Amino acid sequence: MSRKRPPDEGDELLARLGSLTAQARERAELQRSRVELALALQRGMLPRDLPVAPGFRLAVQYAPACHGLNVGGDWYDAFTMPDGRIGLSIGDVQGHNIEATAFMGQVRVGLRALASVTGEPGELLARTNDLLLSLGNDLFATCTFMRLDPATGVLESARAGHIPCVWATADGKSGIAEDEGGPPLGVVAGIDYPVTRYRLTKGGVFVLLTDGVVEGPSLSVDEGLDQVVRLAGIAAVAGLAAGSLAAAVIKGAEQVGHEDDAAVLVVGHDGLLTQGAAGSGIGSGIGSGIGAGGERPRIQP
Template identity: 85%
Template sequence: MSRKGPTDDGDELLARLGSLTAQARELAQLQRSRVELAVALQRGMLPRDLPEAPGLQLAVRYAPAYQGLNVGGDWYDAFTMPDGRIGLSIGDVQGHNIEAAAFMGQVRVGLRALASVTSEPGELLARTNDLILSLGTDLFATCTFMRLDPATGVLESARAGHIPHIWATADGRSGVSGDEGGPPLGVEQGMEYPVMRHRLTTGGVFVLVTDGVVEGPSLSLDEGLDKVVRLAGVAAVAGLEAGALAAAVIKMAGTVGHEDDAAVLVVGHDGAVGRL
């Protein structure tokens, strides 16, 4: 009767370890490819250009959470609507995978498409909500949509489960918006979204962010929003450009203590042409 010796046992163990290592490498490569695809998908769906109007400043910053093999579905958007006003949106899709990134694209495109039918923010969110539910997905998204008239500075806003925006004026006032909102998009049929009116004054700014910028294990939501309020207040009084403020706000994403998508959209008016 033959009996395997220590050498045979060692060879078999090494072979098994080699096989497991190869499988682990294949799985890691597959996951890495999925992450790279999702990041490319995200970046490809975000707008390349921003609308322009006399005196109006728009600035955006985006930091995808692709470290740790997680990718989320945050987005921002800004586009000129058929009536000449400017549509602005920012949002966050549930989940951190390629499905979330793809769903983000569907929501963003849906908002743009429906804005050609109605640009009223509350009705637009309501129609987008019903559209998402008709797709039969289990995902949902938070979102803020604003309609800005660059000629008058009137800004109308509706919120679907998203964190509130921040505002600041050149005379030193600043704060967190107390706008009433509705539930996230894709949760329940037939929802209503209240519309609030604001005014973009000369030197003033509005800052829209996703929660990856202002909330995490190292920073509570209230603390994060307060930090953005201070940054916006300083920027408005000092007359900083929207791009500088957006860059300062996105840096906060590195202080919240987690790896999550982070998006910033800043709307400002520099008073260079005309007066709002």
């Protein structure tokens, strides 16, 4: 025998279902608002314009993660320093939420502010690290900071737990930068970050990137970096614009197998060095001077 449900019981069930639906909609709207706020913070904190230097070209590509509720804290930056050299930074904050985005802004602003006090990359990272620790935040960030001297083509680099850069020359050589580096920012106080010097000569490129470009479930970091090395080598030999190389590298991020922030910053040298650089005696670096003796593309201090 079938049992008929009282009319008021059905009405109560519909009311409860409507209430649950409304709550779910409200939570979804709240989360969407948080994602939109984080994306707005990301856009507002990243530079709108890049520095211009004779003979050099800078190009960036940035793809923020917006899959579900993932909003990361990757950033890039490029600015003219008080002495006329160009500061370049790229990094990745732990986490994928609005807190990571806010912390990203603290790191980027801290680097810019302290660059007016010291432009030496190792000291700059050390001071930024101590500043972040003093704020008492539980997050940390990986970062690479470079200082480019347009007069000589010399790049000074310090790395805080970040993946290495990629280089390529117009004569067909390419590889992964071999610098020592130190721990991420915001982990341990009193850290020294070693500085490695490179020289970028005509036709050469340097590629700074975040791990969302080269690492994921479908691609190991070594495979991803090798892919960027190949792209950079082709671009340098073919004389492609820095913007074309940046676009090709960010396209490769689609192969990593997950949704994550991805940032690429390319430095290309398409002009002649000044006469002062020709007689600087710094030594061989990235460009026509490397490779003959199997040397690494680095300049000793």
